[in-house]
Amino acid sequence: MAKVSRKEQKAATQQHLVETALEFFAARGFANANTADFAKAANVSHGAVFLHFPTREALVMRVLDAFGDRLSAAFNAAMEGEARLERVLRAHVDVLSEYELFYSRLVQEGALLPKKARSLLFMLHASVSRRLRLAAEAEAAAGAMREIAPHLLFNTWIALLHHYIANRDIFAPGESVLAAKGDELIAHFLNLLKK
Amino acid sequence: MTIKCVSCGSCGFPMEKPEDFALGDPSQPYCRYCTDTGGRLLPYETVLDTNARYYVESQGVSSSAARGMAAALLASMPAWRDRPSA
Numbered sequence: 001m002a003k004v005s006r007k008e009q010k011a012a013t014q015q016h017l018v019e020t021a022l023e024f025f026a027a028r029g030f031a032n033a034n035t036a037d038f039a040k041a042a043n044v045s046h047g048a049v050f051l052h053f054p055t056r057e058a059l060v061m062r063v064l065d066a067f068g069d070r071l072s073a074a075f076n077a078a079m080e081g082e083a084r085l086e087r088v089l090r091a092h093v094d095v096l097s098e099y100e101l102f103y104s105r106l107v108q109e110g111a112l113l114p115k116k117a118r119s120l121l122f123m124l125h126a127s128v129s130r131r132l133r134l135a136a137e138a139e140a141a142a143g144a145m146r147e148i149a150p151h152l153l154f155n156t157w158i159a160l161l162h163h164y165i166a167n168r169d170i171f172a173p174g175e176s177v178l179a180a181k182g183d184e185l186i187a188h189f190l191n192l193l194k195k
Numbered sequence: 196m197t198i199k200c201v202s203c204g205s206c207g208f209p210m211e212k213p214e215d216f217a218l219g220d221p222s223q224p225y226c227r228y229c230t231d232t233g234g235r236l237l238p239y240e241t242v243l244d245t246n247a248r249y250y251v252e253s254q255g256v257s258s259s260a261a262r263g264m265a266a267a268l269l270a271s272m273p274a275w276r277d278r279p280s281a
Contacts, residue, residue, distance in 0.1 A: 061271070072209050116271060119264035122250060123207065129253035151255030 026102035097178035129154035
């Protein structure tokens with residue numbers, strides 16, 4: 001059996017902590033989560049958590065970063081070839097649906113996150129806004145869509161999504177609200193923009 | 196599951212294609228937005244302004260809030276975290 005180097009072991013542990021953190025914050029939220037309980041959930045010592053993430057905020061930043069990577073990967077796949085707004089919206093809904101409970105915590109607690117983490121969350125939003133803008137501009141140039149200011153394009157879409165996600169227990173009790181309503185929201189948003 | 200892409204050591208911008216990197220060279224640590232035509236890192240204030248503007252244009256947040264968020268993020272970036280006033 002190949003010997004695992006310390007570097008590889010460290011990377012594997014960190015990956016395990018990040019994956020656990022995505023589930024842990026989804027289940028517990030950010031405000032009520034402490035690192036001692038996180039260590040138990042990850043089945044590692046409290047010291048091991050601090051070895052990788054010296055502060056709770058560092059763990060939150062890393063998990064947001066990992067979530068951002070997944071968003072980017074989904075958008076990159078959606079934007080290969082011709083950039084179509086519908087594909088971008090679909091990719092957004094699909095990746096948020098996969099991490100819906102985690103993302104619902106960000107929707108509900110985003111304003112209470114430490115400043116640096118909140119800034120990163122808004123940077124992730126900026127990246128989504130950029131993808132929407134690129135796709136919408138291409139379709140507006142082709143004459144198929146109305147032109148709309150980039151920040152309003154994004155804010156209109158995200159307000160719609162966030163309302164459903166924040167109230168997911170009412171819109172789709174016991175199931176993924178984005179799986180249940182995603183098609184309807186995408187169709188509605190595209191209809192608003194149609195020329 | 197690892198999908199980690201390289202991000203700019205100055206602003207955190209995800210660098211996915213060669214043209215995202217300074218000089219179009221994927222071995223460069225910074226993105227094209229944070230560097231000049233010679234690949235040198237731009238001054239902190241310039242990078243701060245660019246990032247703040249990105250928040251404003253993408254989401255319509257106020258200029259002062261955008262500047263505060265940009266400063267908070269840059270403070271954790273390799274290029275700027277040891278900056279005396281950071």
